[in-house]
Amino acid sequence: MRVLHVCPTHFSPGSVLAGAERYSYGLCKAMSRVTPTTLVTFGDAPFETRDGELTIRCYRRWAYVNGQRTNPFALDFVRDILSADVVHCHQFKVVASDVAILGAALTRKRVFVTDLGGSGFSLSYHLPLWRFVRSFLLISEFNRTLFADLAVPKKIIYGGVDTDNFRPGSSPRSKRILFVGRLMEHKGVHLLIDALEPGMELDVVGQPTTPEYAARLRSAAAGKAVQFHDDFADNRLLEAYQTAAVVAIPSLVDGGYTTALEAMACETPVVATAVGSMPELVKDGETGFVVPIDGVLPMRNHLRRLIAEPSLGRSIGAAGRNRVEELFTWARVVERCMEQYPS
Numbered sequence: 001m002r003v004l005h006v007c008p009t010h011f012s013p014g015s016v017l018a019g020a021e022r023y024s025y026g027l028c029k030a031m032s033r034v035t036p037t038t039l040v041t042f043g044d045a046p047f048e049t050r051d052g053e054l055t056i057r058c059y060r061r062w063a064y065v066n067g068q069r070t071n072p073f074a075l076d077f078v079r080d081i082l083s084a085d086v087v088h089c090h091q092f093k094v095v096a097s098d099v100a101i102l103g104a105a106l107t108r109k110r111v112f113v114t115d116l117g118g119s120g121f122s123l124s125y126h127l128p129l130w131r132f133v134r135s136f137l138l139i140s141e142f143n144r145t146l147f148a149d150l151a152v153p154k155k156i157i158y159g160g161v162d163t164d165n166f167r168p169g170s171s172p173r174s175k176r177i178l179f180v181g182r183l184m185e186h187k188g189v190h191l192l193i194d195a196l197e198p199g200m201e202l203d204v205v206g207q208p209t210t211p212e213y214a215a216r217l218r219s220a221a222a223g224k225a226v227q228f229h230d231d232f233a234d235n236r237l238l239e240a241y242q243t244a245a246v247v248a249i250p251s252l253v254d255g256g257y258t259t260a261l262e263a264m265a266c267e268t269p270v271v272a273t274a275v276g277s278m279p280e281l282v283k284d285g286e287t288g289f290v291v292p293i294d295g296v297l298p299m300r301n302h303l304r305r306l307i308a309e310p311s312l313g314r315s316i317g318a319a320g321r322n323r324v325e326e327l328f329t330w331a332r333v334v335e336r337c338m339e340q341y342p343s
Contacts, residue, residue: 001341002036004084006100008072008091009041020116022258023139023159024090027114029054030160030330031337040080042072042096065095071120072096078103086341087111088137093122098129105132110341112137114157115146117254135340139257140277155340159257160330166265168321169242175307176201178244178268180237180259181251183208183217188250188273193220195250195300200307201225202248203240205232241266245313246306251275252293261328264288264320269313271302281328287320 007024028039032054039054042061049056057080061072071094078099081087087104089097092115104111114137123129135153138144144154177196181187183206196202202221207230208214218228232240241247247263247270249256254276261281263270270288272278273295282288291298306313 001085002083003031003038003086003088003341004080004100005031005037005039005088005090006077006096007039007041008094008096009043009070020090023114023116026160026162026330027333027337028056031334034334034338038080038084040077042074042077066121068120070094073099075099081107081109084109088337089113090116092136093124094120095122098123101129101132110134112337112340114138115143137337137340140280142254142277142280155336157333157336157340158328159261160328160333161258161261161265161324163265163325163329166238166241166262168267168317169239171239171243173245173310173313174201174243175245176203176243177303177307178203178205178240178247178263179250180205180240180247180262181249181256182206183214184210185213186251186253187255188252189217190220191252191294191296192248192250192299193217193224193226195248195296195303196224196226197300197304199225200303201227203227203229203244205229205237205240207231238266241268244268245310246271246303248299248303249273249278250299251278254278257281260288261324264317264328265324267314267317267321269306269316269320271299271306273299283319283323287316287323 005028028037031037037054039056041058043058046060047058059074059076062074065071065073073095081103087100087109089100091097092113101111111133112135113133130150130152133152136147137155137157139159247268249272251273257277260270270282272282273293274290279290282290284290289302
């Protein structure tokens with residue numbers, strides 16, 4: 001069975017370093033170990049490479065639809081559909097997925113969609129393209145609710161993490177708090193900074209998306225023990241996960257999915273806001289703590305407790321690792337996909 005995955009933006013410094021791209025790459029890499037797999041994406045320059053058994057083929061974008069950088073467009077990849085048995089799109093409302101769905105329908109290929117958030121101009125706002133989708137393979141029950149009005153089968157496949165890479169380390173834990181993600185207002189980093197009390201130390205790892213919000217964060221952090229890092233290599237990020245006392249996910253909307261799984265895989269407790277999929281990943285009081293949106297005081301209290309009680313952090317961290325191994329490995333996600341792909 002030859003599987004073609006379509007992700008508009010790819011996971012590299014020349015494209016987008018974010019959770020949706022990490023998800024697509026992680027799933028494709030794991031799937032390539034069990035069936036021929038190609039990941040198609042778009043960028044400023046074309047390339048083709050092999051990553052183990054995975055083929056990655058990037059086409060030069062013709063344009064950004066409506067100027068949306070997460071909505072690149074080109075038609076060259078249509079020929080890849082002809083040689084595939086299954087087409088798996090990793091966004092729904094973008095033009096690349098529109099073309100993939102229509103191409104799969106015309107060539108009678110089986111097509112599936114995993115929506116990883118974000119959208120742009122799409123024909124699906126005007127045409128019932130969902131009718132050509134065999135199933136939506138979704139990352140959470142919350143994600144399922146977003147497509148409740150579409151009369152198409154929906155299966156939960158969850159997300160995964162490379163547990164061989166993201167694992168507990170041998171270095172001692174620090175008392176530092178860690179945030180990982182792009183610096184956007186809806187990520188709630190400003191609320192996390194507000195939640196800090198004297199003596200708390202915070203590492204913010206992520207690329208700023210606008211100068212205005214970055215400046216706002218630096219102003220809010222003045223006089224506090226906050227360090228900003230916008231260029232962390234993978235090995236340095238892994239070390240940050242392994243040595244942090246706690247990972248904070250203060251998002252105001254659905255987000256932080258990949259960060260939560262990577263932290264839990266490293267046996268690092270998570271404190272997250274109760275938005276979107278997060279309560280399904282982080283079991284409150286077991287693998288971390290879930291606080292209300294804008295819950296600055298509850299977040300501060302949980303951060304304080306986890307820093308002050310390392311034994312609590314170890315217990316919660318171990319439970320998080322167990323939960324990841326039970327539900328959220330890439331091998332398990334691949335199994336769930338393969339169960340749905342056959343005709």
